[in-house]
Amino acid sequence: MNCRLCSSKKTRVIYPGPIRSGGVGSAFIDGFTVIGCEDCGFAFLDPIPENLDRFYETHEYREKFDYEFSPASIHKKYDHEQNERIQRIGIQNLRGKTVLDLGASAGVFLDAIKAVADQTIAVEPGEIFREYLIDKGHRYYPYPEDAISANELADIVTSFDVIEHVPDPGEFVRQAFKLLKPGGTFVLSMPNFDDLLLRVQKAAFDPFFFQIAHLNYFGKKVISMLFEGSGFPLPKIGFLHKYGIENLIRWCKYGSPGAVPEAAGLFDEAFNRHYRIEIERSGMASHLFIVAKKDY
Ligand SMILES: [Zn+2]
Numbered sequence: 001m002n003c004r005l006c007s008s009k010k011t012r013v014i015y016p017g018p019i020r021s022g023g024v025g026s027a028f029i030d031g032f033t034v035i036g037c038e039d040c041g042f043a044f045l046d047p048i049p050e051n052l053d054r055f056y057e058t059h060e061y062r063e064k065f066d067y068e069f070s071p072a073s074i075h076k077k078y079d080h081e082q083n084e085r086i087q088r089i090g091i092q093n094l095r096g097k098t099v100l101d102l103g104a105s106a107g108v109f110l111d112a113i114k115a116v117a118d119q120t121i122a123v124e125p126g127e128i129f130r131e132y133l134i135d136k137g138h139r140y141y142p143y144p145e146d147a148i149s150a151n152e153l154a155d156i157v158t159s160f161d162v163i164e165h166v167p168d169p170g171e172f173v174r175q176a177f178k179l180l181k182p183g184g185t186f187v188l189s190m191p192n193f194d195d196l197l198l199r200v201q202k203a204a205f206d207p208f209f210f211q212i213a214h215l216n217y218f219g220k221k222v223i224s225m226l227f228e229g230s231g232f233p234l235p236k237i238g239f240l241h242k243y244g245i246e247n248l249i250r251w252c253k254y255g256s257p258g259a260v261p262e263a264a265g266l267f268d269e270a271f272n273r274h275y276r277i278e279i280e281r282s283g284m285a286s287h288l289f290i291v292a293k294k295d296y
Contacts, residue, residue: 001046003037004216005170006225010038019045020211022064024257028207034217041221043193048167049212056125056165057142065213071106071132078105082112084240085160088289089187091116093156100154100179102144102172103162105129110138121154123147144175154179158187161287164214169226177231177294186232186292189240193219196284197251204255220283223290235292241285244272 003011014036018028036043055061062069066077086094086109095116101109104122106129114120114137122138123146124130133140141147157176166172176186191214197205210217218226223237245267250260267275279285 001035003035003040003042004044004168005042005222006037006040006228008037008039011035012038014043015206015210017210018207020208022212023067026064029212032210032212034210037222040225041219042225043217045210045212045215048215052167053125055213057127059126059128061213062126062128069128071129074106074129075108075111078108079112081160081242082109085109085158085187085189086112088240089156089158093185097155098153098181099156099158100147100152102157102159102176103165104133104138107133107136107138109158109160111136114138121147121152144172144179148175148178152179153181154184155181156185156187160189161191163188164190164216164218167215169216169218170228170230173227173230173232176292180294182294182296184294186235186290186294188235188290188292189287190216190218192239192283192285192288193217193222194284195286196248196279196282199284200248201251201255205251208257218288220288223288227292232292232294235290238289238291239280239283239285240287240289241276241279243286245275 001011002009013033015034017032018030019032021027021029033046034043035046059069094113096118098119099113099117100121102123104110104124107122110120110122120138122133123141123144124133125142130140157179163169163172180186198209220237224234227235246260246263249263250258
């Protein structure tokens with residue numbers, strides 16, 4: 001099978017399954033493999049699950065992966081992740097700007113920056129969030145091509161943990177480029193294929209990490225190919241680690257996510273702050289955090 005990103009024929013099965021079928025605690029299922037490309041470093045799920053558009057347009061995806069899917073329950077689960085995102089971008093860089101978020105979900109990021117941004121644009125196929133996003137004053141489009149057709153142009157395009165879900169990630173980056181004004185910034189995050197747990201606890205972590213909604217797997221190596229031909233110069237590749245050290249201990253000791261009762265109270269916030277910084281510095285963090293600038 002040819003690489004879905006660079007078309008190279010030098011691909012092989014790097015993980016035969018099983019993979020996770022939904023959110024934390026869901027069943028592991030067979031019938032899917034993960035293919036890796038020796039040329040560009042891309043890894044991808046095979047086959048692509050059927051009826052993907054319907055999966056994301058209805059409540060089906062959120063029901064499977066988040067269980068509860070009202071805007072309020074999505075906010076409760078993901079609001080805390082916005083602190084780090086806003087800090088990295090900087091409020092001073094958002095004030096007065098037009099900000100477009102690809103895969104806006106229930107507005108978790110856009111709601112948080114609405115007061116300083118001039119205009120906010122939500123691109124989100126999930127119809128369950130449409131009314132909420134419009135009520136909050138965000139301009140709304142289901143898909144990137146809809147925003148492009150409407151001639152939207154933003155100072156900042158963001159996309160947090162969305163590109164791993166799309167059938168054509170190269171096209172997704174090219175769409176982000178089209179939606180940016182000259183001099184604009186694209187901020188992109190996604191799970192990291194060089195995650196420490198994929199090395200030290202492979203047997204237990206593989207079936208959890210590889211999952212039916214993630215068609216694409218990216219490490220640092222593949223980013224240059226991902227951005228090739230997009231119009232962007234080579235982006236700045238950074239890392240973001242979302243978990244404290246208890247998560248690492250938990251996986252290594254029990255082979256599953258969650259808390260470690262024996263470690264309760266051992267590691268305070270300051271410890272975990274340093275732990276996260278060091279994991280990010282090593283490149284083995286849970287997520288990639290990429291910043292690309294469109295030239296003037
Ligand atoms: Zn490739």
